[in-house]
Amino acid sequence: xxxxxFNALAFLSELPPGAGLSSxxxxxxxxxxxxxxxxxxxxxxxxxxxxxxxxxxxxxxxxxxxxxxxxxxxxAAPPTSPAAExxxxxxxxxxxxxxxxxxxxxSSDAREAAPQRQKEALWRWAPDSRVKTVSCELIQRxxxxxxxxxxxxxxxxxxxxxxxxxxxxxxxPLTAAELQSQVDKVLxxxxxxxxxxxxxxxxxxxxxxxxxxxxxLPMERTPRLAELLAVMQDTGxxxxxxxxxxxxxxxxxxxxxxxxxxxGTPGHGALPSGHATMAALTSELLYxxxxxxxxxxxxxxxxHLDRLARRIAFNRVVAGVHFPADSKAGYALGTLLARxxxxxxxxxxxxxxxxxAEDIGGAVRDLPEVPPAGGPGRPALVTTTAYKVDPAPTLxxxxxxxxxxxxRVRV
Numbered sequence: 001x002x003x004x005x006f007n008a009l010a011f012l013s014e015l016p017p018g019a020g021l022s023s024x025x026x027x028x029x030x031x032x033x034x035x036x037x038x039x040x041x042x043x044x045x046x047x048x049x050x051x052x053x054x055x056x057x058x059x060x061x062x063x064x065x066x067x068x069x070x071x072x073x074x075x076a077a078p079p080t081s082p083a084a085e086x087x088x089x090x091x092x093x094x095x096x097x098x099x100x101x102x103x104x105x106x107s108s109d110a111r112e113a114a115p116q117r118q119k120e121a122l123w124r125w126a127p128d129s130r131v132k133t134v135s136c137e138l139i140q141r142x143x144x145x146x147x148x149x150x151x152x153x154x155x156x157x158x159x160x161x162x163x164x165x166x167x168x169x170x171x172x173p174l175t176a177a178e179l180q181s182q183v184d185k186v187l188x189x190x191x192x193x194x195x196x197x198x199x200x201x202x203x204x205x206x207x208x209x210x211x212x213x214x215x216x217l218p219m220e221r222t223p224r225l226a227e228l229l230a231v232m233q234d235t236g237x238x239x240x241x242x243x244x245x246x247x248x249x250x251x252x253x254x255x256x257x258x259x260x261x262x263x264g265t266p267g268h269g270a271l272p273s274g275h276a277t278m279a280a281l282t283s284e285l286l287y288x289x290x291x292x293x294x295x296x297x298x299x300x301x302x303x304h305l306d307r308l309a310r311r312i313a314f315n316r317v318v319a320g321v322h323f324p325a326d327s328k329a330g331y332a333l334g335t336l337l338a339r340x341x342x343x344x345x346x347x348x349x350x351x352x353x354x355x356x357a358e359d360i361g362g363a364v365r366d367l368p369e370v371p372p373a374g375g376p377g378r379p380a381l382v383t384t385t386a387y388k389v390d391p392a393p394t395l396x397x398x399x400x401x402x403x404x405x406x407x408r409v410r411v
Contacts, residue, residue, distance in 0.1 A: 249269050270323065290406065
């Protein structure tokens with residue numbers, strides 16, 4: 001007996017379209033768009049997805065596109081537990097402090113007496129806040145006007161004789177002959193770039209480690225000294241930038257196409273040199289704090305500090321970003337600022353004599369890297385009674401604390 005199985009799909013596929021079959025038997029007809037028999041019509045208003053419309057929900061280029069084919073698929077994160085909620089360090093600490101304080105403090109605890117006002121509140125501040133406080137006090141004591149650096153008495157000055165004092169005068173701009181000579185010196189100094197490359201690159205952002213190698217006192221061991229140097233250097237940077245703007249001197253690469261610096265040229269004026277200023281300021285301050293009381297005993301280290309300041313200044317000439325004249329002006333400015341700071345801190349019997357522009361822009365506009373044998377090294381301290389210095393209270397406190405710290409460290 002033969003059995004037959006009726007295959008409706010095979011039967012329908014063999015029939016030609018419209019061979020007596022009603023539309024209800026063939027529900028999908030791509031050629032028929034009417035009567036709603038073909039449920040998806042891309043041209044009709046009922047077509048729910050329009051890639052050009054604002055309602056198109058999937059934009060592969062948008063930040064909301066949830067699928068990144070370049071990233072492996074990740075499983076959904078499990079529900080957070082109370083422990084996972086405080087997994088981050090700050091959140092955990094905050095929750096722990098709240099819980100701890102709730103168990104320790106009682107509403108029945110006795111009230112504390114109000115603390116008395118402290119005269120020397122400077123030591124209650126954080127180190128960075130202390131540095132900013134003293135720096136602000138110093139900056140308001142100076143003004144740059146008409147190519148001069150002026151020392152301005154504070155408004156609380158009691159003496160009628162106190163008046164602004166011209167401390168430092170910028171030298172006149174280079175003449176054509178002087179400029180040509182300065183360019184030649186920069187080109188000759190470039191011959192030492194290979195030997196000095198490590199120094200030039202290391203000293204570009206910071207040179208304090210070079211001074212630490214001479215004094216043997218890293219700043220980690222002397223935090224108050226580090227704060228004092230930070231105050232002086234921060235104040236010095238503000239003043240030197242104002243003087244640079246007043247002079248508006250061009251850099252070597254801007255003055256001659258023959259100069260090709262080995263490092264990036266800073267985007268501000270050249271004279272006075274900032275590195276030369278800060279190096280001379282640091283050298284003079286360390287000398288005043290460490291060796292000025294016994295100059296004969298520490299003569300060698302004092303000379304090394306001065307030689308280092310000169311070498312740092314000359315390395316900027318080797319790098320091709322400064323003229324020797326810039327270094328000479330910066331060295332004179334840094335030495336003077338350090339001595340004025342010492343006077344403001346009450347560490348000098350009389351204030352230093354001002355530096356005239358003629359002293360900086362003389363016949364020779366060069367700063368010798370190594371003074372000739374028997375010649376002058378660190379400029380001699382020349383004081384004057386032509387003007388008085390009103391002390392800077394917070395600077396005096398910080399200076400005394402740094403000096404006491406050095407005595408403890410050097411026992």
